[in-house]
Amino acid sequence: MIRILNFFCFAFVALSCLALYQVSEKTRLAEVSLNETNHAIAAQHSAMSVLEAEWGRVAAPARIQRLAETRLGLSDAPAVELSSLELLPRRGESAPLGNSNVRNASATAPQPRDPRIRLAAIHTGN
Amino acid sequence: MAFALVGLRLADITILKGRVSGSHVAAIVAPSHHRADIVDRNGELLARDLPVHDVYARPHAFWDKAQAAHDLAAVTHTSEKRLKRIFTHYNHDNAYVLIARKVTPDTQDKVMQLGLPGLDFVQSTKRYYPKGRAAVQVLGQTDPDGNGVSGLEYGLNAKLNDAKPGAQVKLSLDMRVQYAVAREVEAAREQYNARAAGGIVMNVDTGEIIAMVSLPDGITGNRELGNADPRRNRMTQDVYELGSVFKIFAFALALEDHTIRLDEEFPIGKGFKIGKYTIHDAERMPAEMTAKEILAESSNAGTAQIALRSGATRQREFLGELGLLRAPQAEIPETAAPLTPRHWGDIETATIGFGHGLSVSPLAFATAAAMVVNGGRRINPTFLKQSHDARGAQIIAPDVSVTMRNLLRYVVTDGTGKKADVPGYDVGGKTGSAEKPGRGGYIAHKLLTSFCAIFPSSDPRYLVFVMLDEPHGRVPVLSLAGHTAAPLAGKVIARIAPMLGMPTTAAVLNRAEEKS
Numbered sequence: 001m002i003r004i005l006n007f008f009c010f011a012f013v014a015l016s017c018l019a020l021y022q023v024s025e026k027t028r029l030a031e032v033s034l035n036e037t038n039h040a041i042a043a044q045h046s047a048m049s050v051l052e053a054e055w056g057r058v059a060a061p062a063r064i065q066r067l068a069e070t071r072l073g074l075s076d077a078p079a080v081e082l083s084s085l086e087l088l089p090r091r092g093e094s095a096p097l098g099n100s101n102v103r104n105a106s107a108t109a110p111q112p113r114d115p116r117i118r119l120a121a122i123h124t125g126n
Numbered sequence: 127m128a129f130a131l132v133g134l135r136l137a138d139i140t141i142l143k144g145r146v147s148g149s150h151v152a153a154i155v156a157p158s159h160h161r162a163d164i165v166d167r168n169g170e171l172l173a174r175d176l177p178v179h180d181v182y183a184r185p186h187a188f189w190d191k192a193q194a195a196h197d198l199a200a201v202t203h204t205s206e207k208r209l210k211r212i213f214t215h216y217n218h219d220n221a222y223v224l225i226a227r228k229v230t231p232d233t234q235d236k237v238m239q240l241g242l243p244g245l246d247f248v249q250s251t252k253r254y255y256p257k258g259r260a261a262v263q264v265l266g267q268t269d270p271d272g273n274g275v276s277g278l279e280y281g282l283n284a285k286l287n288d289a290k291p292g293a294q295v296k297l298s299l300d301m302r303v304q305y306a307v308a309r310e311v312e313a314a315r316e317q318y319n320a321r322a323a324g325g326i327v328m329n330v331d332t333g334e335i336i337a338m339v340s341l342p343d344g345i346t347g348n349r350e351l352g353n354a355d356p357r358r359n360r361m362t363q364d365v366y367e368l369g370s371v372f373k374i375f376a377f378a379l380a381l382e383d384h385t386i387r388l389d390e391e392f393p394i395g396k397g398f399k400i401g402k403y404t405i406h407d408a409e410r411m412p413a414e415m416t417a418k419e420i421l422a423e424s425s426n427a428g429t430a431q432i433a434l435r436s437g438a439t440r441q442r443e444f445l446g447e448l449g450l451l452r453a454p455q456a457e458i459p460e461t462a463a464p465l466t467p468r469h470w471g472d473i474e475t476a477t478i479g480f481g482h483g484l485s486v487s488p489l490a491f492a493t494a495a496a497m498v499v500n501g502g503r504r505i506n507p508t509f510l511k512q513s514h515d516a517r518g519a520q521i522i523a524p525d526v527s528v529t530m531r532n533l534l535r536y537v538v539t540d541g542t543g544k545k546a547d548v549p550g551y552d553v554g555g556k557t558g559s560a561e562k563p564g565r566g567g568y569i570a571h572k573l574l575t576s577f578c579a580i581f582p583s584s585d586p587r588y589l590v591f592v593m594l595d596e597p598h599g600r601v602p603v604l605s606l607a608g609h610t611a612a613p614l615a616g617k618v619i620a621r622i623a624p625m626l627g628m629p630t631t632a633a634v635l636n637r638a639e640e641k642s
Contacts, residue, residue, distance in 0.1 A: 049174065049176060053174050053256050060258065060260065061301060062258070062309075
């Protein structure tokens with residue numbers, strides 16, 4: 001009886017060793033794969049970090065302004081609000097500006113510097 | 127016993143090792159940045175550590191040291207002479223020498239393409255400022271080891287270094303506003319051929335600095351806090367006798383102490399005699415002026431009389447409550463303490479009333495002026511984004527604060543600040559044209575002009591302070607603040623108000639009517 005029990009125990013140990021080896025090997029492979037993935041993630045994080053910094057540089061207001069002036073012929077808008085949404089007439093309202101004083105515009109829109117834009121405005125009849 | 131050992135080993139491998147593996151993963155995934163990013167109030171990136179490499183070499187491994195020094199120097203932009211010297215000097219087995227620090231990935235690729243043996247790359251980080259010049263003096267810089275040495279990099283060093291990986295420190299600065307202010311200040315500096323110029327935009331309820339510009343700008347020397355560096359941050363590091371903008375405080379004190387009525391008349395015409403001195407005005411003034419006109423036309427003789435009614439002790443106490451007698455407490459380390467008179471007598475009280483005899487930094491001035499108009503409550507200047515109203519103890523009565531707002535609006539509509547008005551934004555403010563001190567007294571033709579603006583004056587949200595150092599108008603009178611600093615403030619407000627989402631005066635008045 002003891003021999004049979006010992007046999008089963010040894011068999012169990014042997015099977016456990018095999019199972020353990022299999023699990024260990026799978027774990028090792030998974031760790032290798034995980035390390036590769038982690039390195040790839042770290043590399044992507046690093047690349048994203050560099051790209052975000054690069055985007056911060058190319059989207060800097062000074063650069064955008066320079067490009068807008070040189071490529072699009074735009075210039076600083078007269079950043080003066082002449083009215084507000086609250087002054088727009090409501091449906092069925094008899095006094096269209098809510099009896100508020102109408103403020104005369106003191107700012108004039110700048111002329112485009114780029115001659116191509118002036119030419120386009122002439123062609124479109126504006 | 128044997129089976130128990132096998133069982134324990136199984137548990138060890140399947141349970142305990144598994145946990146260790148999990149923490150290992152987290153450590154790898156975590157970003158490798160050592161220092162937190164700095165972003166503006168809208169999340170725009172201002173400073174970040176980028177991955178770079180330090181290049182090391184074992185000279186013993188080079189076959190042709192002279193050629194290796196030549197190639198490495200050309201690629202890494204270092205001194206060939208230095209490399210030749212260290213390759214010759216450190217030519218033993220264990221020598222390990224630094225070729226170049228913080229090389230970019232491009233340079234690293236070029237070094238690798240040289241195919242030299244004995245090279246090693248050690249990962250490092252380099253602080254990068256994507257916005258370049260913008261706010262360079264405020265942000266400061268770090269040393270090669272990544273520790274802050276100036277500006278907010280130094281002032282927030284512990285916060286930046288102790289932050290969790292991937293964390294950001296959000297500043298109060300708005301880079302759109304910063305750029306707009308810098309552009310206008312630079313244009314004005316060129317137009318008036320001024321030695322230096324600067325500007326501050328502050329939220330009067332929170333003390334947040336939305337923009338701070340000081341020109342000329344650029345990277346300042348490491349921790350060079352003295353006055354020698356022309357690119358220093360003049361808004362915090364320098365102290366000035368700011369002149370007539372200081373009259374704001376003389377009037378606030380007089381109204382707080384009920385020592386004047388705004389319609390009360392004061393004798394002006396021939397100047398105001400105090401002891402053996404007579405205080406005159408720069409321009410011809412009427413024989414008598416009301417208190418309101420004294421502020422609007424910026425009369426020194428009138429303001430001196432008003433300041434003396436409160437007396438030296440009370441004036442000192444009041445200016446102290448406004449934080450003008452100590453260095454501003456802000457995150458930026460380069461803040462200057464004021465220069466106060468040794469003896470604070472009647473003459474000093476009179477001259478401080480109109481902005482001479484007490485030198486303060488523009489940041490300290492802007493903070494104090496913000497307290498006058500924000501309902502009269504204490505604020506501290508801050509470069510960190512705030513989410514709530516940060517107003518503290520009451521310093522000035524709320525009704526006095528309202529009166530001061532109206533007075534500042536009157537200065538712009540009917541006084542010396544007309545050129546600062548912007549249609550739709552209800553600007554209030556005060557001009558200041560201070561003669562600069564020199565050997566033997568003040569120099570009449572060297573002015574420091576400034577303008578302190580608030581908008582909208584009915585319920586101020588923002589304060590704009592601009593300053594020009596020795597501006598030159600076509601004729602001397604056109605160098606005064608009303609013709610130089612005031613239009614600059616107006617241009618700044620016209621550009622930044624829509625960015626800050628400020629409603630027009632009309633909308634504010636409509637809301638007030640609806641409330642009433």
